Amino acid sequence: MSATTVTAEPLVPPEVVSAIFYGAAVSDTLVLLVAELVGGTPRITWGNEGATQLLGYGLDDLRSLPVTSLVPTLRGGEVRLLLRRERSVRMTLPVRTASGALVEAVVRCTPMPSGRTWTLRLVPADSESERALRATADAHEQRFATLTERSPVPTLLSEQGMRLAHVNDAFCSLVGLQAEQLLGTGWMATVHPDDLDDVIEQVVVVLGGGDGETKARLLRTDGIERTAVFRFSQLFTPGVGAGFVGTIEDITDRLAFEARLEHQANHDPLTGLPNRTLLAEHVAARFRPGSSGLACLFLDLDNFKVVNDSLGHAAGDELLVEVAARLRATVRPGDLVARFGGDEFVVVCQDVDEDDAVTLAQRIGAALAEPVRLGGVDVRSHASVGVTVQTAEHGAAEELIRDCHIAMYQAKAGGKGRITVLDQRARAEARDKLRLVAELREAIERREITLLYQPIFDTADGAPVAVESLARWHHPVRGAISPAVFVALAEESGLIGALGLLVLDETCRQLAEWDRVLGPAAPPRANVNVSALQLDEHLHGHVVAALERHGLPPSRLSIEITESALMKDPASAREVLMQLRGLGVSLAIDDFGTGYSSLAYLRHLPVDVLKVDRSFVAELADGHTEIASAVIALARSLELTTVAEGVETEEQAAQLAELGAGFLQGFNLAQPMTGHRTAAWYAAHAR
Numbered sequence: 001m002s003a004t005t006v007t008a009e010p011l012v013p014p015e016v017v018s019a020i021f022y023g024a025a026v027s028d029t030l031v032l033l034v035a036e037l038v039g040g041t042p043r044i045t046w047g048n049e050g051a052t053q054l055l056g057y058g059l060d061d062l063r064s065l066p067v068t069s070l071v072p073t074l075r076g077g078e079v080r081l082l083l084r085r086e087r088s089v090r091m092t093l094p095v096r097t098a099s100g101a102l103v104e105a106v107v108r109c110t111p112m113p114s115g116r117t118w119t120l121r122l123v124p125a126d127s128e129s130e131r132a133l134r135a136t137a138d139a140h141e142q143r144f145a146t147l148t149e150r151s152p153v154p155t156l157l158s159e160q161g162m163r164l165a166h167v168n169d170a171f172c173s174l175v176g177l178q179a180e181q182l183l184g185t186g187w188m189a190t191v192h193p194d195d196l197d198d199v200i201e202q203v204v205v206v207l208g209g210g211d212g213e214t215k216a217r218l219l220r221t222d223g224i225e226r227t228a229v230f231r232f233s234q235l236f237t238p239g240v241g242a243g244f245v246g247t248i249e250d251i252t253d254r255l256a257f258e259a260r261l262e263h264q265a266n267h268d269p270l271t272g273l274p275n276r277t278l279l280a281e282h283v284a285a286r287f288r289p290g291s292s293g294l295a296c297l298f299l300d301l302d303n304f305k306v307v308n309d310s311l312g313h314a315a316g317d318e319l320l321v322e323v324a325a326r327l328r329a330t331v332r333p334g335d336l337v338a339r340f341g342g343d344e345f346v347v348v349c350q351d352v353d354e355d356d357a358v359t360l361a362q363r364i365g366a367a368l369a370e371p372v373r374l375g376g377v378d379v380r381s382h383a384s385v386g387v388t389v390q391t392a393e394h395g396a397a398e399e400l401i402r403d404c405h406i407a408m409y410q411a412k413a414g415g416k417g418r419i420t421v422l423d424q425r426a427r428a429e430a431r432d433k434l435r436l437v438a439e440l441r442e443a444i445e446r447r448e449i450t451l452l453y454q455p456i457f458d459t460a461d462g463a464p465v466a467v468e469s470l471a472r473w474h475h476p477v478r479g480a481i482s483p484a485v486f487v488a489l490a491e492e493s494g495l496i497g498a499l500g501l502l503v504l505d506e507t508c509r510q511l512a513e514w515d516r517v518l519g520p521a522a523p524p525r526a527n528v529n530v531s532a533l534q535l536d537e538h539l540h541g542h543v544v545a546a547l548e549r550h551g552l553p554p555s556r557l558s559i560e561i562t563e564s565a566l567m568k569d570p571a572s573a574r575e576v577l578m579q580l581r582g583l584g585v586s587l588a589i590d591d592f593g594t595g596y597s598s599l600a601y602l603r604h605l606p607v608d609v610l611k612v613d614r615s616f617v618a619e620l621a622d623g624h625t626e627i628a629s630a631v632i633a634l635a636r637s638l639e640l641t642t643v644a645e646g647v648e649t650e651e652q653a654a655q656l657a658e659l660g661a662g663f664l665q666g667f668n669l670a671q672p673m674t675g676h677r678t679a680a681w682y683a684a685h686a687r
Contacts, residue, residue, distance in 0.1 A: 031122040035067050035083065035109075042067040042083055042118075054105075054122060056098035071107065072096050078209075081236045082107065085115040095122060154228075154250070156187060157235065158243035162203060165243070174228075174250060176221035192217035192225065199230055206232040206244045215251075226252045268339040270317055271324035279338035279346055280398065286350060287397035291390065295357040296404040297347040298386040299327075299364065302416040304343040307379060315374040322372050323381060330367045331360065344408075345383075346401070354389045354421060361385045361419045384411040385419045393424075406430040437493045439475065440486055444498045449473050451506050452672035455681070456527070456643060456665045459657040464685060466525040466558065468665065469507040470672050471499070491533055500534045501542060508550040508557070510675045517679050521686035527558040529590065532565030535572070540579040554584030558609070562590045566605065574605055581606040588643070592631055603638060610635040612661065614646025620655050632660045 031054050034046035044065040052058060057065070068079055071093050082089055088110045094102035104125035109118050154171035158164050167182045175182070175190040182190070191199050195216035202212030212232040217225050229249040236242050266278040274282065286294055301323065308316040320343065327337045327345060336348040349360065365385065371378040386407025394400050403422050411420035422430075443449055453467040473481045490496040507526045514522035530539065547554060559580055566573045566589065577587055588609035589602075616628040628644070635642045644656045647666025656664060673681060 033120040035118045035120060037116045042079060044070065061098065070095060078236055082109050083118050085111050092125065154248040156246035160241045160243050171248060174226065174248065175218055190218050192219055202230065202232055203244055206234050207242045209234060226250055227255055271321055271339050273324050274336060274338040276340055282336050283348055283401060284397040287400065289395060290392055293351045294390040294400065295349050295352050296388050296400050297357060297361050298404040298408040299345045299383040300408050300412060301343040302382045302384055311375040311377065318374055319372060319379065319381060323368060326367045327364060330364050357387045357389055358419060358421065361387055382417040384408055384416060386411050387419060387421045403427055437489060440489055441495055443473060444495060444502055447502060449499065449502055451503065452674060453678045454665060454672040455670040456663050457669055459661055459664055465663065466527055467523045467678065468527040469503055471503050491531055496531045496533045500531060504528055504542060504546045508546045508552055511552055511556055512550040513675065514679055518682055521682055523682060525556055525558055527560050527588065529560045532568055535561060535565055535576050539576055540583065543580065543585060544583065558586035558588055560588045560590040563592050577606050607640065609641050609643055612642055612644040617644050617646045617652055620652050625655065625659065629659050636660060
């Protein structure tokens with residue numbers, strides 16, 4: 001076609017005119033139209049002379065002609081199957097001319113990038129061009145059929161309604177049937193009867209112009225069920241009607257894998273019992289505030305560590321598996337048995353009262369007491385059991401589990417193999433203790449634990465030679481809390497490490513501050529108390545880090561450890577003390593004489609000082625000097641110095657000096673003071 005043959009109207013954008021010639025050879029017989037969305041309705045906005053000749057419209061008559069008037073057999077939403085935005089579409093359709101006659105034509109519709117404009121090429125069905133197009137289409141259809149049949153994705157194709165016209169090899173393999181058995185409505189027999197209605201419902205949605213997806217089970221001829229996701233899209237065949245294309249994704253293996261992952265996440269790998277996560281979910285699902293009848297039993301095996309240490313961890317694991325099996329065999333079918341962790345188990349039961357729960361605990365105790373053969377040894381397992389039945393005071397499911405945990409600790413404290421029901425007084429005390437632990441944790445994190453410093457004096461000349469760091473906690477509501485209370489609480493709750501690090505760091509910081517303020521008059525050394533739970537391989541590193549952080553030499557620090565702490569594991573304690581001694585830190589045994597220690601072992605400990613306990617110093621007032629004298633004499637024989645604690649009177653100070661004590665500490669000499677007051681005190685006593 002020459003340039004004068006195609007007349008572009010001014011309202012058609014230049015890019016549309018250019019697009020008309022994309023991929024097509026121009027000739028006088030070419031029939032081209034442009035359709036655009038105008039006010040949401042697709043209309044013809046341009047046509048060439050070939051279009052006017054075929055359709056009998058003038059160019060002006062074509063403008064604004066609805067596409068539905070041109071292709072009347074496409075009704076309603078079916079027009080959008082021709083005007084696709086994603087790809088070109090080819091259909092054989094009756095096309096209405098200006099006279100109202102219908103001309104059979106192949107309509108090729110190509111979308112523009114904007115998604116609002118399409119180029120339509122019409123080829124009369126009886127023309128040479130159409131025959132060439134038909135041959136090409138037949139070849140394309142053959143390639144498509146081959147591609148579909150060989151595709152690994154199971155595929156169904158219906159040209160009209162529910163009846164299949166095509167099914168590929170992958171779907172045949174999935175259900176174990178031949179294609180001939182599936183065509184028509186035969187494929188519906190492969191869908192599980194309970195899921196068929198859902199599948200049909202989705203197909204109906206698709207036949208109406210929508211998209212559908214559902215999960216359904218497929219029944220294979222060998223009786224195996226497979227779970228699949230069906231995805232349907234509409235397929236419209238001109239002159240036939242609406243059908244669908246369905247793709248099927250077999251998700252059976254994926255679901256099984258996900259189920260295994262979920263089971264692993266919610267079950268103990270050793271015993272196969274539900275774990276703590278599933279336990280919490282189980283109790284929460286059955287907990288109803290204000291109701292009763294839900295009970296928890298918390299079991300802790302007695303002497304389980306003995307089995308591990310004597311027979312090995314493999315025997316310990318074997319015992320845990322056996323305990324799990326006996327628990328499952330003892331409880332009712334609807335009861336839950338969970339492994340809480342380590343050698344702890346929880347049983348949850350419904351519709352029981354306190355007597356029922358205790359009776360169940362007794363049955364469990366009897367079942368566990370039956371001997372089990374481990375490593376050639378008959379072992380009888382016993383458990384401490386805490387029992388809690390839901391009351392009106394339980395506001396949440398986790399409170400029920402927490403209370404039975406508390407009851408178990410009470411049972412263990414009362415003696416092994418006991419069953420304890422948590423009473424209200426004990427519950428209140430335990431909850432108060434839990435609150436105090438939480439508040440202690442916050443106090444440590446906020447560095448609200450403060451230190452006081454008490455000077456230590458040389459008996460020879462009365463000069464202050466060191467201070468002892470003493471931790472104090474002033475609770476905002478409860479007031480001053482005794483160190484005997486909060487230190488023990490820190491040890492029980494696992495906070496002693498954090499508390500010890502705070503005291504160590506603050507002491508070193510204060511020493512550095514005194515050096516800056518007082519210079520040579522600053523306290524020469526500070527004593528820091530260390531808990532038995534801190535006496536491990538990490539202590540040396542913590543001390544080094546604190547000294548380096550504040551620029552102090554090791555000689556400025558003395559570590560005090562109680563005699564009982566040293567004797568818990570003497571060999572390990574000696575190794576830790578040797579590391580500290582190698583660092584250059586001074587070492588003292590606190591409260592000496594109040595515990596029990598082997599004097600032969602004491603001789604080999606790398607310590608410098610024995611601290612005479614205040615209880616022995618107090619006996620001096622009654623004329624009992626024997627123990628204090630013996631401790632001082634022992635220290636002298638081991639070439640150790642002594643510090644006498646709790647000196648309350650001048651008479652005691654004089655007696656201790658006469659007995660040979662090297663250093664004194666007590667209220668009569670100087671009370672514990674804040675860091676600021678200690679600095680002022682040392683400045684006043686400087687020589």
